[in-house]
Amino acid sequence: MAHNIPNANRLAKLMHPKSQAMVITNVKDENSSMRTYTLKASDDHELAYFSAGAYIPVILEIDGNKIERPYAICSSPKDSVNGIYEISVKRMDGGYVSNYIYENWAVGTEVTLGGPGLGDSYSPIRDKKxxxxxxxxxxxxxxxxxxxxxxxxxxxxxxxxxxxxxxxxxxxxxxxxxxxxxxxxxxxxxxxxxxxxxxxxxxxxxxxxxxxxxxxxxxxxxxxxxxxxxxxxxxxxxxxxxxxxxxxxxxGMGGDSQFAPMEKAGQDEYKILVHMAGETREIPAKSNETILVALEKAGFVPAVKCRSGVCGFCRSYIVKGEITLADTEIAVRKRDKELGYIHPCCTFPMSDLEIIVHRG
Amino acid sequence: MKHYDAVVIGAGNGGIGTALALTTAGVKTLVLEKHNLPGGCATSFVRGRFEYDASLHAMFYDLLFKNVWENQFHITSPVTRVPDIITVAYTDTDGKNVYMDLPLGARELVMAIEKEIPGSAPVVQQYLGLCGEVLGAAKFAKSPDFTPELMQEKFPHFQMLMKMTAQEVFDYLEMPMNIQAIFNNLWWYLGPKIDEFPFFRYAPVVMMLVTMPTYFPNHACHGYLAEMETKIRENGGDVWLNTEVTEIVTKDGKVCGVKTNHGDYIETTQVIADVSPRIVFEDLIKEDSPKKQALLERQKDITENFSFTIVYLGLNKSAEELGIKAHHLFIADAADAKETYEASRGWEGPYCIGALCPNVTVKDFSPEGTCVLSLSVPMLGSALDGMTQEEYFKAKDEFAQKIIKTTGEHLGIDLFDCIEEISIATPATLSRYAGVRNGALGYARTFADIRKNEAATAQLNGGNPEEVYEGLSFVGQFAFGIGYQTNVTGIPVAMKVAQTIKGGN
The missing domain is CATH 3.40.50.80 (Nucleotide-binding domain of ferredoxin-NADP reductase (FNR) module)
Known part of the structure; x- marks a missing residue:
């Protein structure tokens, strides 16, 4: 809406942008395995405000694949009013994304962030002083x-x-x-x-x-x-x-946790027939990898945010097949469980599957 | 290139019901929704141990849904009857807090109010009598025995009442403000100022609330929305979530397809929009034409409804422990609804709060020893005008504190002592979920706006190729009015579309 957008709508757009174009202005080595990056808007846009403790998705393209990971914002809300975010990244052994960031992000690198919103923050109503x-x-x-x-x-x-x-x-x-x-x-x-x-x-x-x-x-x-x-x-x-x-x-959210399935599957590998917005493709899946990982390895870019089972953004439908959940707290609604809706970020295949997922 | 017989834009309460009717009638249908969930405002969300319904208070299930859900859609999502008790708590004209648990049923209500306010029985009885006349007359008008003479005989006040506002009827009966408070703080269920609201719209809802059973879905609205989403697919339809329609493509005044933010182009000759028509004409139809301008101006001429700020609480005590006896709790800081209406323009009180405790109805709505309490406060979207993001964040928290404090005072509960989870939705939130301007839920319910709205919708869905786009129809709260009946009010539109398609147009 280019014409007189009500402020309520304007605020909603500002607080929940699909993407924010940023550029790195500073890189600091905190120690041998953690770096803090300072980012400012590369197109002068007003940064999305947040409550301290919020996470923000980093949206990357690695080897032609679009990947998203949430990181805690370690700068303050006031810093964002002054035009910057800071995020710290720890290089993990075998960490696909953290190593990519370490190797590729430098002052001047253009970076895409999403909108902040995951994570927990202080509530003067709920929490103690x-x-x-x-x-x-x-x-x-x-x-x-x-x-x-x-x-x-x-x-x-x-x-x-x-x-x-x-x-x-x-x-x-x-x-x-x-x-x-x-x-x-x-x-x-x-x-x-x-x-x-x-x-x-x-x-x-x-x-x-x-x-x-x-x-x-x-x-x-x-x-x-x-x-x-x-x-x-x-x-x-x-x-x-x-x-x-x-x-x-x-x-706290834990970020990209390494989940284990609750039950052990009969086979090491299965096939998943995936429907996504008119595209249908069969992909391989491992019984010790989440359905989300199987989708991403096969080049799909499904809707996903927290990767921890709590936000519900990746909600998908099991048409056929058996699954097991990860051994972690998962916020799937009761009725969704009954009907066959799951969160693929914390769900593992226990048989061949047919699923309906949504684009990111 | 993809082709569908019909494309439904928006998987809201209206879009999903319409799509289910279409697919049941054998129409190859695609539903496109920009959010990752169906339902729009009719949805639920999870925080910690709690699942909250985003907006529903209760449904007139028997009247509005039962027939369609059971016989046409075969919906099995369970609903539970809400107990026949309401809590009314308000600050009277002397500044004293009044609290009443009232039974439902016309006679029971009159007697209960008489107990609380001795001497009130006659005026309350008269009021309910007039409400009953409106309801009865509307029904009688459709009966085969109808004659104007019989109408006048059976419902002598009807002619007069049809022209009066809700406030005018209170004044006509000389009902004291402290008794008005029991009924008039229901205004937010329906529309704006009590002195602009047509009695003929107000009365049926008061009467229905007092005399008809209401129901709440055991798994919140999402329970039935998810089931309908599933059934649409089982019927051969498709539902693509996280997909925003960016354009309705038209040629020579006819719909020929839709474009999405993922770069899809879907070919179709029938689009049903569960979207505000203003947004359709302002943003989705790109051509610049007198036809479009006329349709757009007509929508701009209708006043937007208000929105809400809702505080959702997950409490770590049960409803019984807290002494919450009713599913609906009507709370107001002032007896005069005109004051609470004025307050809805901003963030200050006196507040009118529609509180809801679904656990009173659905015992296992949240884990044992806990309950959900949601507090809905009507608020115009314009209350957010001029705010920065930072100011908004602060205002939201301050407002929630005040609302919880006043609710606790009226109910005699220390709510701050048992809040395990808290979430706050504002007009900004609703504007995002329902894709509407100012978070407004449909159009205002004054005489004038209702008339304009009905006429505009009749034109839009009327199919006159001179005036409207062929193959474009509208459902949902902007077409047919705010309320959960949007789930079924789109069915006639679906049937018309199905006919058109089968007719080979």
Whole structure:
């Protein structure tokens, strides 16, 4: 609509763009395996605003295939008003996308982002005044955004960040945590928990209830947990006896998690007959790979966002065949399950399948 | 190049029902929807342990859906009857908070209100009597026994009532404002100002709410939408989601195809748009012609309806624990609906809140020990005028705080103590999901706008090749009015299209 677009519609378009044309203006090595990229609009467009903690899709074309991955925005909402986003990427062993980014993104590289919206952020209505963040690995990135937003006055809460790493070298944003603490008038504190080294001013070992309680009563805070599957599992275990309300324990998205199927299939390989908007093609699928991965390997570009089973954007229909779900929390509606609708990002084939998917 | 007998643009509540009717009649149909889900506003979404219905409060299932769903569409998605109780809580003219749990049924309601407000029985009885006259007269007008004399005898006030607004009828009965409050804060279900709203539209809904059973789908609207989506395909139709129509191609005043944002060109001679006609003429039909301009101007001349801001709460206590007894809770910070109507232009109160707790009806709507409470506040899309994104984010959160606070005060519940999940939809959200200007749900329901809307739709679907595009018809809330009956009001259009196709046109 070029003519007098109502502001409600204009805002909706701004907040949920299909794509944002960006260019990289800065690359910073946080350590040997994580880099932070600063991006600004390459066409002067107004950046989509977000709440601290949000993820944003990076839309890539690799070897002729369109691929999308969500990354946490580690800059603050105010930074986006000032025209920039920052995202940190950790190079993973065998990581298709992270290695591509590492090898190809440099100052001046043009990048396409989607609209922010996945992930969890602070809710003054739902959450307590004090947040305890438990972070590890790349899961620490949304907390940088949150801490900045607290300092900038856009989030009204206190944050104690318990940040675990194996070695000091792995810890990122070291200087920034200190600067943010100083600027926060006591609202933000970062506690480093180093597993394999004894370092002055840091805790030693793994995150434990004792360590957390030393800084803030774990039963009187909202917990935001963001990190690799191992950390999440560990936290669930140590928190279990406390019987905390679900309301006060938020577990981060995890990003491109490595799921395992709940049941073991009879065969290693199956065939999937795929219908997508008038195109019909049979593709191979492995029983230990999600249907989404099978689709992407075969060159399809289906609708997908979180890749974690929670957003529902990849909702597809099983015409025929048996499937098993991933061993993770999946937000498929009851009725959808009954009727045969699934989220291919967290579903594995247990027989030959016929499915209907939608374009991205 | 792909060809379909009919293309339905928009898999909203109206588009899906129409497409199901088309495919049931053997028409090779393609449904194109820009969102990744069917339903438009008639949808659900999941947050944490909770599934929320985006917008439905309740359906007059027996009256509007049963026959079609059971006999024509064979829908099996279960619906449950809503218990016959409503909660009404408002701030009276003395600033005191009044709370009532009221039984449904005309006689029961009169007696219950008399208990709460002694002396009110006569005027309430009269009011329901007049509402009943409108409903009865409308029915009688279609009966074979109808004569004008009998009409006057059976329904003596009918002629007068047909010309009055809802407010004028309250004034005619000299009903005190604190009793009006029980009925007039229902205005948001239907339309704008109570003193511009035709009584003949208002009365039937009041009467139906008081005397007819309503139902809620066990799996929210998405439950039946997903089933219909499946049935369309089983009937040989196709549904392509995440596909936005960017152009309706016309030649010599006739539809010949549609283009999409994926670069598809679909050849067809019949397009049914579950899209606001204004958007069709402003954005989708590209030619510049007097015909198009005339049709567009006609739509611009009709006032847009209001939109909503809805706060969806997932509570970690059950409805019983919280003392929520009714599926519908009508809450207002003022007895005078004119005040709450004015407030709907912006973000400040006094608020009129349509609260909904589906767990009262569908016991397992959310996990045991929890319940869903959604709070709908009518709001004009123009309340967002001039806001930056940053201001919008802040305004949304502040508004939600206020709405939850006032709801909790009226119901005597500390809601802040049990909120596990919270989501907020605004006119901006609705504008995106339903693809409408200002998040407006159809056109305004004043006398004038209803007349204009009906006339405009009759013209659009009337097929006069001099005035309209041949092969283009409209369904949904902009064609036939806001409400879940859009799921079935498009069926006559589907049948007409099916006839045309079979006739080999």
């Amino acid at each position: 004090h947040v305890i963040g438990i972070a590890g690995g790349i899961g620490v990135t949304p907390f940088r955004s949150m801490a900045k937003a607290i300092v900038e006055g856009d989030v009204d809460c206190e944050l104690t960040l318990i940040y675990g790493a194996n070695t000091m070298e792995e810890v990122v944003y070291k200087e920034e945590w200190k600067q943010l603490e100083e600027a926060s008038a006591g609202k933000f504190k970062c506690v480093l928990v180093i597993a394999n080294e004894e370092i002055e001013g840091c805790e030693h070992g793994f995150v434990s209830l004792d360590i957390i309680n030393k800084y803030h009563d774990v039963t009187d805070a909202s917990l935001f947990i963001s990190g690799p599957a191992g950390l999440v599992k560990h936290m669930k275990t140590i928190l279990a006896p406390l019987n905390l309300q679900k309301r006060f324990v938020r577990i």
